Amino acid sequence: MNQIILSIIANAGGVGKSTLATHLAYDLAVRKKHSVALIDLDPQRSLDVFCGLEPAEPAQSITSVLSQDFKGEWPLATAWKIDKVSVCQGHQAIEQTARTLVIHPRGHYSLSDRLKKYPLPHEVVIVDCPATLGLLISNALAAATHIIIPLQLEPKAVQGAADVIQWYINQSLDLGLDPRPDLLGFVPSAYEAGTAMHRQLLEQLPVLAEQLNTKMYPHIRNSKEFVNASGQGLPLQIFRPGHKANDDFHEISNDLSRLING
Amino acid sequence: MGRKTVDLIGRFQGAIAATEEVQQHDKRVAELQAEIEELRGVNKDAEKQLTELRQLLSGQSGEQPIELKLIDPNPDQPRQTITEANIQKKMRSLDEHGQLMPIILIPTGDRYLLWDGELRWRAADRLGWPNLRAVFAPMPEDLHRKVLLGFLHQEGLNPLDRAAAIVKEVGLKTSFETSEILKLARSAVRQLERELQRNPQLPKLTEVVNASQKDQEAFLNRVNLREEQREVIAVLVDYQINPQTFTTRDLRMLDLPEDLQQAIRKGLDGSHALQIKRLSAKSLDTDEEGAFSARQQLIDKALQNGLTRDTLKIEIDALLITDNPPEKQQAGSRQLANLTKRLRQAKPWKWESKRRKKYETLLGRLEALLADTEETEE
Numbered sequence: 001m002n003q004i005i006l007s008i009i010a011n012a013g014g015v016g017k018s019t020l021a022t023h024l025a026y027d028l029a030v031r032k033k034h035s036v037a038l039i040d041l042d043p044q045r046s047l048d049v050f051c052g053l054e055p056a057e058p059a060q061s062i063t064s065v066l067s068q069d070f071k072g073e074w075p076l077a078t079a080w081k082i083d084k085v086s087v088c089q090g091h092q093a094i095e096q097t098a099r100t101l102v103i104h105p106r107g108h109y110s111l112s113d114r115l116k117k118y119p120l121p122h123e124v125v126i127v128d129c130p131a132t133l134g135l136l137i138s139n140a141l142a143a144a145t146h147i148i149i150p151l152q153l154e155p156k157a158v159q160g161a162a163d164v165i166q167w168y169i170n171q172s173l174d175l176g177l178d179p180r181p182d183l184l185g186f187v188p189s190a191y192e193a194g195t196a197m198h199r200q201l202l203e204q205l206p207v208l209a210e211q212l213n214t215k216m217y218p219h220i221r222n223s224k225e226f227v228n229a230s231g232q233g234l235p236l237q238i239f240r241p242g243h244k245a246n247d248d249f250h251e252i253s254n255d256l257s258r259l260i261n262g
Numbered sequence: 263m264g265r266k267t268v269d270l271i272g273r274f275q276g277a278i279a280a281t282e283e284v285q286q287h288d289k290r291v292a293e294l295q296a297e298i299e300e301l302r303g304v305n306k307d308a309e310k311q312l313t314e315l316r317q318l319l320s321g322q323s324g325e326q327p328i329e330l331k332l333i334d335p336n337p338d339q340p341r342q343t344i345t346e347a348n349i350q351k352k353m354r355s356l357d358e359h360g361q362l363m364p365i366i367l368i369p370t371g372d373r374y375l376l377w378d379g380e381l382r383w384r385a386a387d388r389l390g391w392p393n394l395r396a397v398f399a400p401m402p403e404d405l406h407r408k409v410l411l412g413f414l415h416q417e418g419l420n421p422l423d424r425a426a427a428i429v430k431e432v433g434l435k436t437s438f439e440t441s442e443i444l445k446l447a448r449s450a451v452r453q454l455e456r457e458l459q460r461n462p463q464l465p466k467l468t469e470v471v472n473a474s475q476k477d478q479e480a481f482l483n484r485v486n487l488r489e490e491q492r493e494v495i496a497v498l499v500d501y502q503i504n505p506q507t508f509t510t511r512d513l514r515m516l517d518l519p520e521d522l523q524q525a526i527r528k529g530l531d532g533s534h535a536l537q538i539k540r541l542s543a544k545s546l547d548t549d550e551e552g553a554f555s556a557r558q559q560l561i562d563k564a565l566q567n568g569l570t571r572d573t574l575k576i577e578i579d580a581l582l583i584t585d586n587p588p589e590k591q592q593a594g595s596r597q598l599a600n601l602t603k604r605l606r607q608a609k610p611w612k613w614e615s616k617r618r619k620k621y622e623t624l625l626g627r628l629e630a631l632l633a634d635t636e637e638t639e640e
Contacts, residue, residue, distance in 0.1 A: 158273055165277035169284045180284075197268065204270040211271065211278045213285060 004259050005115065005125045006184070007140035007147045009168070011160035013131035015152040016189035018046040019226055021128040022079075023246075026235040027253040028124055029084035034260060037076065037122040040090030041111075041140055042130045051079040051087050052233020061091035066101065066110050066139075072118035080238060086122065098135050107135060108175055112143035123260050133167050141171055144181040146259070148252070151186045153201040153219075161186070165212065185215030187252065190222040215255075220248040275611060283614040316366060316378075319397040325364045327393040328374060333367065333383060336376045352385035361386070364395045374398075421532035422523055425512035428503060435497045436490075443494060444513060450491035451509045457485045471504050521554060525561045534564050537574050545582055556581060572620075 008017045025036045040047040040062060048055060058064065060075040065088065076086040101107035115125070127140045141147065147168065151161045165183075172180040188205060192198050202219065209216035221244070229239035237246045271278075365379025376383055377399055386394050432443050458464050465473070470481050478499050482492050498505045503512075515523075515532060522535045538560050543553040560577065563569060569577075610621050 155268055155273075158268070158270060162274045162277045165274070166280045169280045173284075200267045201270050208270055208274055212274065212281050214281075 001123060002260055002262055003119070003123060003125065003145070004256055005127065005143055005145045006256065007127040007129060007137075007144035007181070008150065009129050009137060009140065009147050009164055010131060010150050010157075011133050011164045011167070012152070012157045015131075015157050015160070016150045016187075016220065017131075018042070018050050018128055019230075020148070020150050020187060020189065020220070020249075021047065021126050022050040023235050023237065023249045024252055024256075025085050025124075025126055026080070026082070026237050027246075027249045028256060029082055030237070031250070032253050032257045033084070034124055034257060035084045035086075035122040037086045037088065037120045037125045038079070039088045039111075039125060039127045041094065041136045042090050042128055043092050043095050044130070045090040045092070047087055047128055048089055049233065050230050050235070051077075053077055053079070053087060053089060056089040056091060058091050058093045061089045061093070063091045063093045063097045065114055066094070066097050068104075070114060070118075074118065074120060080234060086120075090128075094136065101135055101139075108138045109142045111139040115143050124256060133164070138171060138175065141168065141181060142175050142177060146182045146184045146256075148184045149186050150189045152189050153191060153195075153198040155197075158201065183212075183214050184252075184255065185209070185217050187217045188219035191219035192222045217252055218248060221245050279612060279615070279618075282612070286614060316364065316397060319366065319399055320364060325395045325397055328367060328396045329393050330383065330387050330391065332372075333374050333376050333394075334370070335380055335383070348381060349385050349388065352381045353389055356382065356385050356389060356391075361395055364397045366399055367396045368399050421512065422515045422518070422526045422535075425515040428498070428501070428508065428512060429516065431501065432494055432497045436493045438490070438494070442490075444516070446491050446494045447498070447505060447513070448509050450487055450495050451505050453487055453491065454485060454495070454505065467504050467506055471499050471502050473499075475500065519557075521557055521561070525565065528565060530561060530565055531571075533571060534569070534574055537571070537578055538564070540578055541581060 008021050010017050021038055025038050028034045029036050038047055038051070045055065047053075056075065056077070062075075064070060064075060074088060076088055079085040079087050101110055104110070106113060111127070127143065129137045129140045149161055149164055151157065168183065169180075186205070186209065188202060191202065205216045223236070223243070223245050225240050225243055226236055226245070229236045232239060236243055240246075361382065363379075363382075365382055366377040367374035368377050374396070379394070379396075382394060429440055429443055432438070432447075433440060436443070438446065454467065458466070464484065465481060470478055473481070478496070482496055482499075487495065495505050498508055514536060515526070518526070518535055518539055522530070522539060525538075526532060526535050538557050541553055541556045541560070543550045546553050546556060548556075560569075560574070563577075564574060608621075610618050613621065
């Protein structure tokens, strides 16, 4: 078994990072029978919403993991009453923690160091990142075996994704990551077939993927039901089991499953 | 419609360039790793062959003590790096246990060339030992094929010696004179290239080189070569030398004027030598002596300052242009037309950043040069 640490990285808000993280976690756990840990590095604590969790105390959140006196007791909650899905909840205080990490000699590698010294037993660890490139995302990159980039088909988000690629390459070099985390691919998100801009951009994706020598996953369609499901703290797969968008995550979890099984 | 579409690829141009650059870098690293593995493999093989050889030789001629001062080190010895720590360790081992294995020497007149045992030789010298026990091998041409392969395929062997060694080997195997070998190899390669072009079903030369001896023979029987040509090519591919590379790269070294050959043996880079070769009596429109001294100046400079290939090229171009203006005028304009065309077709934004930077620098210099000339001409 290979443990996969997948960081979901984007340089824009609202592009579907947490949607991807939680639905992927559900699909991996329920359909592919893998154990999954979700880690929320986002001060907005968006995973709490998607997983229907009450806000955690700082000591019971990711901030305790990144603090200097962490002894390996990961604070983990269970999501959607599914034993195979654990969540290390986020907290606003992580921004303060990040500021203290800046002066720490291994500040960029804190998460990576924790995951190496006190490994999580899960087969997949999914790290949900904040929306701006900074020390916290560097931590997510340094800890990752793989990264995946959600790509919303809007000009601003597209520019953000292009910046992420350059950042990923340069940052991997700067951090001396060897091997560099693999770029699993792009996931076009919130796709609306009725929007001309989305169609135009979608058409260009195969060429882009080829030029970047990476994979372009099938798009995840936009649906109001995603919002409705998160309002209930549930993934779409539980909220609307027969919904077509549920299948949009299959290929990514199939790939991850193959990587886990070697 | 009619609305302008968003150019997705355009927005990713920087990301694409960065990706290409880093992937090229990764590829190079992987290649180098493979190369190291391969070299290790060759060396491991060579070690095993050496042990066999040592036993064989010892049975033939027996072991004799040889004075250390009569031994010359092998300049192409497989072990490239010998550190002080290596020597110290070997000194301790010799001191405690004595010499366990005989060294292998190749008699060369009244002296001996060290084939195997450089570390023991150096350590024994430090310990003040007068001699070492040795077994003797005939000239390296007769050494076991695998050992010779290790020798030929070593990186860092200077290109001139490599070329000479190959030609010598072909000569020994076929009994042709050097000049005949060069002619035969060149004509055979031309013939092979024609055949390969005509018959796409034939394996590529790079594949033939790595094929088994049986497959190599089969290939040589399929292609239409004269018997002498076939003999020469057979030796080359047997040693895993691509005949095409041999004629285009190795033989060019042997064509170098004597002064450049000597310079290579002093450490001049092979590609630098080929550049400097462009300075001939004819191209400089001078006599042999003038060409010789022009070359010598650049050789000295290259050996002393380690000129980059580009600076060297620029210096040579400058010499050729200033010394020979009338002939260059027309050639220059054709060259210019050709260059302009290629520049227009180039896609520098796709290049790796180092190359792109170089390109921009060169453009800048060209502009400066033109501005400067215009001023003078006015």
